[in-house]
Amino acid sequence: MIGVVIPYFQREPGVLRRAVASVIAQRDVQLPVHLCIVDDSSPLPAHQELAGLESGGVDVNVVVQPNGGPGAARNRGLDSLPSSCEFVAFLDSDDEWAPDHLARAMLALASGANVYFSNFYQLGQTVGAFERAGRLVANRHPTIDGAPGLHQYTGDMFDQVLRGNVIGTPTIVYRRARFENLRFRNDLARAGEDYLFWMAMAHAGARFAFSTQIEAVCGRGVNVYSGVEWATDAFFVRVRNELSYRKATRRLYALNPEQQAHVRRCIRQLRRDFALALLSRLRKGPRLPSGLLAAQWREDAGSLLLLPLALLPVH
Incomplete structure (x- = not known):
């Protein structure tokens, strides 16, 4: 069956x-x-x-x-x-x-x-x-x-x-x-x-x-990934989940140097996406949902501690 x-x-x-x-x-x-x-x-x-x-x-x-x-x-x-x-x-x-x-x-x-x-x-x-x-x-x-x-x-x-x-x-x-x-x-x-x-x-x-x-x-329906729009509340959740996924790969598996470098680049890009989306929301609204920054801090403090650096292009 x-x-x-x-x-x-x-x-x-x-x-x-x-x-x-x-x-x-x-x-x-x-x-x-x-x-x-x-x-x-x-x-x-x-x-x-x-x-x-x-x-x-x-x-x-x-x-x-x-x-x-x-x-x-x-x-x-x-x-x-x-x-x-x-x-x-x-x-x-x-x-x-x-x-x-x-x-x-x-x-x-x-x-x-x-x-x-x-x-x-x-x-x-x-x-x-x-x-x-x-x-x-x-x-x-x-x-x-x-x-x-x-x-x-x-x-x-x-x-x-x-x-x-x-x-x-x-x-x-x-x-x-x-x-x-x-x-x-x-x-x-x-x-x-x-x-x-x-x-x-x-x-x-x-x-x-x-x-x-x-x-x-x-098809087009309620799609929790591809249906997410830039700087929306759902976008911030998606970035947080992607950071959790990338960090999990480092924790669960012995990655080779090339794989480690790839994961680091992905994390830097996600932090940059978070920073740019955050600035967009602060400038244009709507107000950030309560608990968003606290949730981001718990998942990835570097997103906030390294906020100015996160705005630099990822190479």
């Missing part, structure tokens, strides 16, 4: 319904599919969104929980999957799969891989994420028989995620038994929790496979 986890928090009707329809529309999948939707106290309830939708043989389970963010919702979904689920796939509630996504994932995982990901369209894009970023050159990785565009990933995925991530969360499918106890960090509601998840997989020796075919399209 394949377990699909969708964390759900949306305000616009039709968003979740389209995502679920793309799961139901999967073709040539030899295993049964169990879909777990975790309603993270969505303003538009999942049951209301799915009323009257034919499941097409997919076993659909809706779990409702107090709002905790996407990481907490995915964790609840992982905990709620039946024990018979051999594979886990993630899809966000504002994204949609291509009809052959799961079938291609099963082919790739049958080749000996533990984790599968694919190319995808980011929000509003018509060029694939692989091509836009230029971080993954397919012909450097051996092909997998069975379908065009399938490859074994042969690089250092830990370093890839740390310095130039290529994995889109709505394209991930993995063997559950290999990572039975792996969970997302609940405290990183707006950034970094997925990267740490992939890095933990890589550090544990996962074998990755990927597809150059576009197998997911990111």
